[in-house]
């Protein structure tokens with residue numbers, strides 16, 4: 036089930052965040068800011084039938100477009116289609132709404148994420164030099180058909 040992230044999800048979410056991003060991981064404060072303060076911020080979780088949180092996604096919901104800010108799946112649950120379900124949910128939401136496109140930024144060396152986004156029709160739109168300190172990033176995007 037995909038639902039809005041709640042504060043009580045944070046212990047599980049932070050474990051996934053830390054194992055996924057190491058020293059670049061968001062803190063509880065970063066998640067709370069997106070959930071409660073940023074007017075454009077949205078956070079959703081993927082909850083298994085047994086109640087465990089095994090993935091989540093963040094995005095900024097603007098009138099005509101959305102930008103993915105965070106996406107991660109628990110290490111032992113990867114390659115089972117959870118990120119795909121989150122992205123399918125998002126593209127369907129966008130197609131029902133007013134988004135014309137979805138964009139995101141990804142590290143140039145994050146090949147599995149780039150493969151995932153390509154599978155969902157995202158293309159590299161620009162290279163962002165030193166976007167991640169010493170590492171370049173890619174701006175990727177896809178249009179939504181309505």
Ligand SMILES: CC(C)(COP(=O)(O)OP(=O)(O)OC[C@H]1O[C@@H](n2cnc3c(N)ncnc32)[C@H](O)[C@@H]1OP(=O)(O)O)[C@@H](O)C(=O)NCCC(=O)NCCS
Pocket residue numbers: 055056105106107108109112113114115116117118119120140141142145146147148150151152154
């Ligand atoms: C990237 C990530 C979110 C993918 O989540 P996932 O649930 O394992 O992805 P899915 O099972 O839905 O995979 C969908 C497709 O993505 C691509 N993909 C996913 N993992 C891959 C890997 N390790 N190697 C190559 N391609 C991969 C494949 O095209 C895959 O389709 P396939 O299984 O039919 O070949 C997950 O690996 C993760 O949390 N990584 C750490 C955090 C991160 O890098 N997030 C993205 C930041 S921009």
